[in-house]
Structures are given as C-alpha cells and as structure tokens.
Amino acid sequence: MKRVVFVRHGQSEWNALNQFTGWVDVDLTKLGLKEAHEAGLKIKRAGLEFDLAFTSVLKRAIKTCHIILEDSDQLWVPEIKTWRLNERHYGALQGLNKEATAEKFGIQQVQIWRRSYDTLPPLAKPEDPNSALNDRRYAHLQKRSIPMGENLKITLARVIPFWEDEIAPAILDQKTVLVVAHGNSIRALAKYMENIPEDKIMELEIPTGQPLVYELNEGLEVIRKYYL
Numbered sequence: 001m002k003r004v005v006f007v008r009h010g011q012s013e014w015n016a017l018n019q020f021t022g023w024v025d026v027d028l029t030k031l032g033l034k035e036a037h038e039a040g041l042k043i044k045r046a047g048l049e050f051d052l053a054f055t056s057v058l059k060r061a062i063k064t065c066h067i068i069l070e071d072s073d074q075l076w077v078p079e080i081k082t083w084r085l086n087e088r089h090y091g092a093l094q095g096l097n098k099e100a101t102a103e104k105f106g107i108q109q110v111q112i113w114r115r116s117y118d119t120l121p122p123l124a125k126p127e128d129p130n131s132a133l134n135d136r137r138y139a140h141l142q143k144r145s146i147p148m149g150e151n152l153k154i155t156l157a158r159v160i161p162f163w164e165d166e167i168a169p170a171i172l173d174q175k176t177v178l179v180v181a182h183g184n185s186i187r188a189l190a191k192y193m194e195n196i197p198e199d200k201i202m203e204l205e206i207p208t209g210q211p212l213v214y215e216l217n218e219g220l221e222v223i224r225k226y227y228l
C-alpha cells in the first residue's frame with residue numbers, strides 16, 4: 001500500500017495575529033514550534049518512514065518540515081522545495097487583519113475571498129509594500145502571467161502539475177512521501193485526490209501541525225484518509 005502524509009505548517013506569527021498571510025514569509029510562533037514537534041513525535045510513534053520530503057519556499061513550512069524530520073530521526077531524508085506548494089497568494093489582502101477586513105467589507109465578502117473556488121482576492125500591486133515583497137518569489141507569478149493574487153482554482157492549477165510531475169511518480173516508485181505545505185495548497189491537493197466538487201471544497205479546513213495520512217492503491221486512488 002502506498003502512503004503520502006500532508007502536514008500544514010505549525011501556527012505562524014500571522015495566524016496568531018489573524019492576518020491574511022499568503023506568500024509573506026512569516027515565522028512560526030512558539031505554539032507553531034510546539035505543534036511541529038508534536039507532529040514529529042506522532043510520526044515517529046506511528047513508525048512512518050519517509051523516502052522523500054517536499055515543502056514550499058516559505059519558512060513556516062520549511063521549519064515545520066525540518067522539525068518533523070529531526071524529531072522522527074529522519075533528518076537525512078532528501079528534501080525538495082518548490083514555490084508550487086506555497087500558500088495561495090492572497091493579493092492585496094496580505095497583511096490585513098481578517099476580522100477588521102470583515103468589519104469593513106462584510107463577513108460574507110471575506111468568506112467569499114477566503115473560500116470561494118474561483119473568486120480572486122483584490123489583486124496586489126507589485127509596488128505595494130504590503131504585498132511584500134519585491135523579492136524574487138514574485139517573479140514566479142509574473143513570469144507565468146499569474147495575477148498578483150490567487151483563488152483556489154489558480155492555486156490548484158499550479159500545485160497539480162507538481163503533484164503529477166514530482167510527487168506522484170515518487171509514490172508510484174514505492175517511495176513514502178512527506179509533504180509539508182499550507183492550508184490552501186493542501187486543500188488543492190485534497191480536492192484533486194478525492195475528487196471533491198467545487199461547491200464542497202470550501203467546507204474542508206486543514207488544521208495546523210496535524211499529520212494527515214492518505215493511503216493509496218496502485219492507481220493512486222484514495223483508500224483511506226486519517227489524521228494521526
């Protein structure tokens with residue numbers, strides 16, 4: 001039987017402040033570190049041994065990945081980092097407080113921005129200091145003509161090619177794989193793997209720091225899914 005384990009990073013500084021985060025590269029909080037250590041321990045206790053780990057290019061996921069591998073005594077495991085597993089880019093919402101934004105634009109609008117499948121967030125302007133990030137990571141979006149902000153549909157369209165090209169072949173090659181990513185990149189993967197319809201995916205929430213195991217058959221269809 002084949003296995004892939006998804007873990008959303010531990011609580012980040014902006015999760016704690018309830019701010020839209022997206023591609024802003026914030027660190028883990030103390031609680032986030034604790035969640036990562038607990039995830040590592042759960043994986044160790046479950047006897048899960050990985051052959052390969054994948055994570056994003058954002059430090060909250062990378063650190064969670066390293067803590068898990070260290071605490072389960074598997075720090076040797078080869079690791080691949082990719083922007084394709086990043087959190088969805090939250091456009092001009094990045095850095096805004098979710099509650100204050102709901103007070104300004106209404107709870108319903110904010111819920112649409114957060115959970116609608118194909119509504120884009122308000123787009124960030126590249127020169128907007130709040131969109132952070134004048135850095136090379138934005139070049140990935142620009143080069144691919146992806147707008148400065150993603151909905152789940154666009155997120156899925158950039159996550160799934162990576163699944164198809166890198167993760168799925170590794171699993172088919174008998175490798176047990178760890179994927180440490182983000183709420184919305186994991187939702188995109190779950191939607192694809194479980195064939196969850198567009199109007200149902202908005203109900204799926206991914207908690208921080210909880211290892212989610214998918215058992216798969218030879219054709220990579222989901223047999224069973226459970227949290228450790």
Ligand SMILES: O=C(O)[C@H](O)COP(=O)(O)O
Pocket residue numbers: 019020021022023087090114182183184
């Ligand atoms: O980027 C963020 O703000 C969070 O990590 C995910 O946020 P969401 O639950 O509002 O999509």
